[in-house]
Amino acid sequence: MGSTTADRTVIGHSATDKAVLFGGLPLAGLVLGFFLPRIADWAAGRDWVPFQGPLKLIAAWDSWWVVVICVAVGLAGGVLLAGMALDDTLKVTITSQSVEFLKNQKTVTVPRVKVAVAFLDGKEIVLQDAASRELAREKHDQLKSEAKKIPAAFRMHGYPWSDSGDPHESEFRRWVEGDPDVSPAANALLRARSKAFDQGDKGKADLRELRNDLSNLGYSVKDRDKKQYWRAVP
Known part of the structure; x- marks a missing residue:
């Protein structure tokens, strides 16, 4: 690992x-x-x-x-x-002070004090704050046998870990064009993300950037088989 x-x-x-x-x-x-x-x-x-x-x-x-x-x-x-x-392989460095994600020469650092819960969502490592906003969502490259060691690594350094996955999983809904429960601005961003899926590797940066924009609008988004699922964040 x-x-x-x-x-x-x-x-x-x-x-x-x-x-x-x-x-x-x-x-x-x-x-x-x-x-x-x-x-x-x-x-x-x-x-x-x-x-x-x-x-x-x-x-x-x-x-x-x-x-x-x-x-x-x-x-x-x-x-x-x-x-x-x-x-192109994700490197995660966990200490008692922070979690650092490094991939494609880009680093995301999340201070320990901001993390309320950590969990695996499929092959993605997710960190949430006390308001359930996502601080990080990064896809790891570990084999299934090695991925089983990830929870122990976070617990070892004092991070709250959820074995059952996302505590807010039941709140996610699949996005459809023009969803009336989503603001016009968020619908526009989700529409742009939908188009980015068809751009392959070129669209990955847009998917990440637009997810961050949606987070700023108060929405958490995750992807499954090029489909988007959203929930409102308090």
């Missing part, structure tokens, strides 16, 4: 995670680079195989230095992919 000391617990970015990423992906890139000239030689001229131009170019260079270049590029590409994968 990560590492634990008396002062802090880290979830994600464990030594095993790094070993798998920075060992496995560069190795795969190296092997692919070594065999690429042979693959190119076989694939060149077969019209059903895409990228015929680059393949024919590689196949035409019958020399040892071509293999060296392909191996170097494959190795570098593997290291780059490993770094990107690690950057």
Whole structure:
């Protein structure tokens, strides 16, 4: 899961995670680079195989230095992919003073004094304050066996933990266009979030930003299979 000391617990970015990423992906890139000239030689001229131009170019260079270049590029590409994968993995640092979420070089820090309850909502770690407003909602990347250790990590550092999930789960309702119980401003934001789902990775930043905007309007929102569920926050 990560590492634990008396002062802090880290979830994600464990030594095993790094070993798998920075060992496995560069190795795969190296092997692919070594065999690429042979693959190119076989694939060149077969019209059903895409990228015929680059393949024919590689196949035409019958020399040892071509293999060296392909191996170097494959190795570098593997290291780059490993770094990107690690950057896209959530790292949670829990201490008795705060909880820090780090992902894609962006950090969210929540002071302990603001947290009234913490819980898991599916694969998301959620922190709420005394007014039931969400202070954080972050998707973790732990396997099911490792995720079972998350509650103990929070309890160890003095955070109230709800094993039954969200204490306000029954208050959520599925949003539909023009819901009369939602303000016009909130409906507009929910409509924009609905469109952001179709933008894939490009829409993730908008989904997060618009959720924060809805929180400022007094609404808590969570997503399930590209459907939005909301509740009013006192």
